[in-house]
Amino acid sequence: MTAATASLTAAASAPALGRSRSRTGGPKDDGPRLLEHLLGWTLVVLLAVLVSHTGLL
Secondary structure: OOOOHHHHHHHOOOOOOOOOOOOOOOOOOOHHHHHHHHHHHHHHHHHHHHHHHOOOO
């Protein structure tokens, strides 16, 4: 690694001088993950039952 690439790597990984990062409106880190997983798997099971009962598979 040369000195130029080392300084570029250090500058890219360094935090922005005390400024907080702005949020872009994406998914948040907190929330009811267990509930979301349970509802998602319930939807998958209900869809599988519907497909198997209607003979689409």
